[in-house]
Amino acid sequence: MIELKILTKKFGSFVAVDDVSLSIPSGEFFGFLGPNGAGKTTTIKMMTGLFKPTSGQITINGFDVVKQPLEAKSTFGYIPDHPYLYDKLTGREFIYYMGGLYKMEKNDLKENVERVIDLLELASWVDKKTEDYSQGMRQRVTFAAAFVHKPKTVIIDEPMVGLDPRSARIVKDSLKQQAKDGASIFMSTHILEMAEELCDRIGIINKSKIIFLDTRENLHLHKIKYDGNLESVFLELTKEDKEL
Amino acid sequence: MFWKVSFKQDFGTAIRNIGSFIVFGSFAVGAFYFSNFVTAYLLENVKIGLFLFHRFIGMLLFVFFITINLGNMVVSFSTLYRSPEMSFLLSSPVSFLNIFIIKFLDNFFYSSGTLFMVGFSVLLGYGSYFDLPWHFYLVMMFGVLVPFMFLAACVAVIVLLVLMKLAAKINFRLLAAGIVLVYISQIYFYFKVSSPVHLVQEVMKYYPNVDLYFGMLDPLAIKLLPNFWVSEIMYFYVTNNFLSVVQYTSLLILSTAGLFVVALAVANGVFYSTWITSLSIKSLTVRSLELKNTFFSFGKRSWFSPQTEVLLKKELWQFLREPSQWIHFSVMMALLIVFLMSVSSLSIKLESPELKAVVYLVVFVFNIFLINSIALRFGFPMVSLEGNAYWSIRSAPISASTMYWIKFSSVMIFLVVLSIVIAWLSNIPYLYAQKVINQFPLPSSFVEPHPSIKILAYYSIIVTPIITATLVSINVGLGSVYSNFIEKNPIRIASSQGATMTFLLSVVYLVIILGVYYLPTTMMFVSASKNSVVNWSILSIVFLIITVPSFFIIGISHLLGIRSLRRDY
Incomplete structure (x- = not known):
C-alpha cells in the first residue's frame, strides 16, 4: 500500500514535484509514466528516502517515510534507474549485503539468495566482481537484491535501461512473479508497451503534476479517441504546449 | 580540454569558499609564525647553530621528498592505470605521450597545491627571521621548491613506468613488495649514512662556533641528494654566499629538467604498452586471501547484528x-x-x-x-x-x-x-x-x-x-x-x-x-x-x-x- 498526499519537492525556486497525490493498494501493479524531467525519479527518490519532501506525506505499508523511515524502508525493495553496485563485491556478495541491511537471519538469507539467483538467472556469473558486469547484469543483480527480503512493495525506476531482450524478459517475468506473490509494484518507465502489458493502473506525470490516472481498462477507452495507440495518448497528454 | 572547471554561484558555495579562504589563510599565517618561532627557538634558545639547523632541514626535506615521491607514485598508478577515464582518453585522437603529460601534470598540481602554500608560508617565516631580501622568496619558491617537488614526482613516475613494464613478466605483488623494501632500505641507509646523532656530537665539539660551515662532516653519498642541495641553498643564502646559491639552484633545476625529459622518454616508449599490461593485472586483488567460507565471507554467521x-x-x-x-x-x-x-x-x-x-x-x-x-x-x-x-x-x-x-x-x-x-x-x-x-x-x-x-x-x-x-x-x-x-x-x-x-x-x-x-x-x-x-x-x-x-x-x-x-x- 502506497499513499502520496499532496507531495511537493522544490529545489530552490524550481518545483520538481507539485502537489502529487496517489494511492496504490496492496497487490496493484502501478505504472508511472512521464517525459524526461517530468518528476518521476524525484517522486521515487522521495518515496525511498533519498530525498526529503518539501511538503506532503508519503505512507508505505502504513508507515510514514519521513517519520518512520526505518519501518517504511523495511517493507519495500528499490531498484534505481542506474544500477550502481560496489565494484569490488561479487553479485552474490551484494545480494547478501542487501539482505543483511534488511536484517535477514543467516539461514533465511541463504535460502532467499539462492531463490533470487534462480529467479533472475544469475548463477553463471554471480560470483564475478560487479566491476566486470555489463549494464544488464548489474540491473539483474539489483532486482535480485531488491527481491531478496520478500518486500511487500517494490519501487522501480526505469527497469529496462540497458537490458537485452532476454534480460528484459527475465526481469518482466520476475516482476509478474512478485505481483502474483501479492507485492504492490510502483514502476516508472518510458516503455509504454511494458506499462500496458504489466500494469493494472497507469499514472502520467508531466511538468511536475499528475495529468492522467486511470486503470488499464479505461486507458483503452482513451486510446480509441486517438489511433488505438498508447503512444499517441502519451504524446498528446505530454505535449509541450498542453494546457494543464 | 581535460581541465575541470565548475562555477557554482549559490549562497552555500560562497559561504564554503569564504570558509575555505579563512581556514587556508589562517593556516598560512600559522605556518609562517610557527616556522619563524621554531627557527628562533632552535638558534637562540637551544643554540644548535646554522650548520646543524640546515642539516636538520635537509633531513626533513629527505622525508618530504620520499613522501611526495610515494604519494605521486600511488596517485599516478591510480590515474594512469586504474582510472576508467583513461580508456576513453586513449581512444581519443590524442597521442599517448600528450595524455601522459597532461595526467602527470594534473596529478602533480592536484596533489601538491597545499604543499606549495604550506612551503611558501614556512619559507616566509624562515626568511623573515633572517631578514632575507625579496629575491630569496622568488628563488626559493620557483627555483627551488617547485623543481624539488617536481623532481620527486618525476622519479616517482619513472619508477612506476619501469615497475609496470616489469609487471608484464614478474608478479605485480612481488614487485610491489620489492619497491616497499627498496624505499624502507633507502630511508634506513639515509639515516645510517647521515648519522644525525654523530653529526650533532661532532659539531658540538666546536661550540660556540657552531654557525661555521662543517661540510667536511657530510658523507659524499648525502651530497648527491636533492634535499641536501636545497638545505645548502638555504644555508648559503643566509650566509650571503650567492655563488654557491646559484650553483646549487642550477644543479637542482637542470637535474629536474633532465629527469622530466627522461620521464617523457620512458613514457613515450612504454606508457601505452604498460597500460595494456595493467589490464591483464586488473584482478590485482588478494585472490589468495579470498577467505571463502571463513568468518569474513558474506555467507558465514557471526556474532554481530546482520547490518x-x-x-x-x-x-x-x-x-x-x-x-x-x-x-x-x-x-x-x-x-x-x-x-x-x-x-x-x-x-x-x-x-x-x-x-x-x-x-x-x-x-x-x-x-x-x-x-x-x-x-x-x-x-x-x-x-x-x-x-x-x-x-x-x-x-x-x-x-x-x-x-x-x-x-x-x-x-x-x-x-x-x-x-x-x-x-x-x-x-x-x-x-x-x-x-x-x-x-x-x-x-x-x-x-x-x-x-x-x-x-x-x-x-x-x-x-x-x-x-x-x-x-x-x-x-x-x-x-x-x-x-x-x-x-x-x-x-x-x-x-x-x-x-x-x-x-x-x-x-x-x-x-x-x-x-x-x-x-x-x-x-x-x-x-x-x-x-x-x-x-x-x-x-x-x-x-x-x-x-x-x-x-x-x-x-x-x-x-x-x-x-x-x-x-x-
Whole structure:
C-alpha cells in the first residue's frame, strides 16, 4: 500500500514535484509514466528516502517515510534507474549485503539468495566482481537484491535501461512473479508497451503534476479517441504546449 | 580540454569558499609564525647553530621528498592505470605521450597545491627571521621548491613506468613488495649514512662556533641528494654566499629538467604498452586471501547484528580488493615500522634539558602526524567511497548514524590501538633502562630513566589515543561533510579541497596540542635534570586542556558528519 498526499519537492525556486497525490493498494501493479524531467525519479527518490519532501506525506505499508523511515524502508525493495553496485563485491556478495541491511537471519538469507539467483538467472556469473558486469547484469543483480527480503512493495525506476531482450524478459517475468506473490509494484518507465502489458493502473506525470490516472481498462477507452495507440495518448497528454 | 572547471554561484558555495579562504589563510599565517618561532627557538634558545639547523632541514626535506615521491607514485598508478577515464582518453585522437603529460601534470598540481602554500608560508617565516631580501622568496619558491617537488614526482613516475613494464613478466605483488623494501632500505641507509646523532656530537665539539660551515662532516653519498642541495641553498643564502646559491639552484633545476625529459622518454616508449599490461593485472586483488567460507565471507554467521556484519565485511573487502588502498596502506605501515624501530632505540647524549625536551616533542608530534596522515588517507574517504552505490544504504532500513558509527569505529579502533603501540615503542628509551657503553676498561652498564621522565612517557601513552580519537573524528566527520560520491579514487578524495581543509584543521589542532604539551615536557626534563619536584597540578591542567576541547571537537565532528549523511542524495 502506497499513499502520496499532496507531495511537493522544490529545489530552490524550481518545483520538481507539485502537489502529487496517489494511492496504490496492496497487490496493484502501478505504472508511472512521464517525459524526461517530468518528476518521476524525484517522486521515487522521495518515496525511498533519498530525498526529503518539501511538503506532503508519503505512507508505505502504513508507515510514514519521513517519520518512520526505518519501518517504511523495511517493507519495500528499490531498484534505481542506474544500477550502481560496489565494484569490488561479487553479485552474490551484494545480494547478501542487501539482505543483511534488511536484517535477514543467516539461514533465511541463504535460502532467499539462492531463490533470487534462480529467479533472475544469475548463477553463471554471480560470483564475478560487479566491476566486470555489463549494464544488464548489474540491473539483474539489483532486482535480485531488491527481491531478496520478500518486500511487500517494490519501487522501480526505469527497469529496462540497458537490458537485452532476454534480460528484459527475465526481469518482466520476475516482476509478474512478485505481483502474483501479492507485492504492490510502483514502476516508472518510458516503455509504454511494458506499462500496458504489466500494469493494472497507469499514472502520467508531466511538468511536475499528475495529468492522467486511470486503470488499464479505461486507458483503452482513451486510446480509441486517438489511433488505438498508447503512444499517441502519451504524446498528446505530454505535449509541450498542453494546457494543464 | 581535460581541465575541470565548475562555477557554482549559490549562497552555500560562497559561504564554503569564504570558509575555505579563512581556514587556508589562517593556516598560512600559522605556518609562517610557527616556522619563524621554531627557527628562533632552535638558534637562540637551544643554540644548535646554522650548520646543524640546515642539516636538520635537509633531513626533513629527505622525508618530504620520499613522501611526495610515494604519494605521486600511488596517485599516478591510480590515474594512469586504474582510472576508467583513461580508456576513453586513449581512444581519443590524442597521442599517448600528450595524455601522459597532461595526467602527470594534473596529478602533480592536484596533489601538491597545499604543499606549495604550506612551503611558501614556512619559507616566509624562515626568511623573515633572517631578514632575507625579496629575491630569496622568488628563488626559493620557483627555483627551488617547485623543481624539488617536481623532481620527486618525476622519479616517482619513472619508477612506476619501469615497475609496470616489469609487471608484464614478474608478479605485480612481488614487485610491489620489492619497491616497499627498496624505499624502507633507502630511508634506513639515509639515516645510517647521515648519522644525525654523530653529526650533532661532532659539531658540538666546536661550540660556540657552531654557525661555521662543517661540510667536511657530510658523507659524499648525502651530497648527491636533492634535499641536501636545497638545505645548502638555504644555508648559503643566509650566509650571503650567492655563488654557491646559484650553483646549487642550477644543479637542482637542470637535474629536474633532465629527469622530466627522461620521464617523457620512458613514457613515450612504454606508457601505452604498460597500460595494456595493467589490464591483464586488473584482478590485482588478494585472490589468495579470498577467505571463502571463513568468518569474513558474506555467507558465514557471526556474532554481530546482520547490518553491522555486512557493513564491516563490505568495508573489509572493498579495502582488500582495491590495490590503491592496500598498497598505500602497506607502504605507510612499512615506513611506520622503520620509524618506530629507529625511535625505540634512539639514544641521544644531550646535556641541555630543553634540547632533550625538543627531541621528545619532535618524536611525539611526528607520531601524531603519522596517525593523522593515516586518518586522512583512509578515514576521510570512507563515506565518499560509498560512491554511487550509496542508494543501497539510503533506501535500506538502516539509519545514517549506524552506518557512520560502523565506518568510524572500524578506523578508530585500528588507529587507537596503533597509536598506543606507537606511543609505547617511541617511549621505550624513556621507560626502560638504557645500555651505556663506558670507556675501557669499565664494563657497559644500564641506566634507569629518571622517574619524572617515566611519568612523562606514561602521560604521553595516555594522551596519544585521546588525540588519535580526535583526529579520526575530524577526518571521518569532515569526510562526510565533504563527501564526493562521484570520485572513485580514494587518493584523489584524500587530496581534494575538503581533505585539504580537514588536514589544515587537524594541523591547527596539532599545533595547539604541541604548544600545550611543551609545558609538561620541558618541566619533566628540567625536573629530571635538576632533581626538582614534579608539579602535578600542571600535569592535571594540561591533561584537562587537551581532553576537554578534544571531546568537544569529537562531538562537533560527529554531529556534522551524521547530519551531512541525511542530505538529499
